[in-house]
Amino acid sequence: MLIWFVDNTIPFLIGYFLISLSFRAFMEWKYKREKKDYILTLYSMFIYLFVLVIGFYLI
Template sequence: MVFEKVLIKKFNIKKEKGWRYNSHVNKIHKLGEWSILVVFLISIIYVNPQKLAYYILLPYYIVMISFRAFMEWKYQREKRKYILTLSVLFFIVLGFICLYLFRII
C-alpha cells in the first residue's frame, strides 16, 4: 500500500518481519483481542445475515483496531505502530462508507 509506505517514511516507523497483526504488545492485549473475537463470534448467531455487515462487521473492526491502536500507543509509543493501525481503521471505515453509498452492501 502506497499510503503505508509514505507513513513509514514520514514517521520513521521500523518495518517488522512477519505478519503485523499477529504480534501482541503484552498479555492484556492478547486477552483483550481474544475477548473481542469471542464476543463477535457469539453475536453472529443473533444477527440477521442480511444485516451482518452493518451491525456486526463494522463495529467489530472499529472496536478491534481501536483497541489494538490504543495498546500500541499506550505500551509501545516510541515505535509509532499505532499510526499505521489508525490508518488501517480509517481505510476500513472509508471502504464501508463507499460500499454503503454505492448500495453494494
C-alpha cells in the first residue's frame, strides 16, 4: 500500500527488509540454534540490502 502513496519508497523497503529479516534471524538463532538457519537468513538479508542500495543509487 505504501508504494502507491509515497514517491520515494526505496528507504522504506530497505527499512522493512532490515527489520523483518533481522527479526527472523534473531528468532531462528534463539529457537533453532542447532540448524544454523539464521546464518542463511543473515546472508540473504545482506544480499537484499546490497541490491536495493545499489539499485537506489543507480536509478
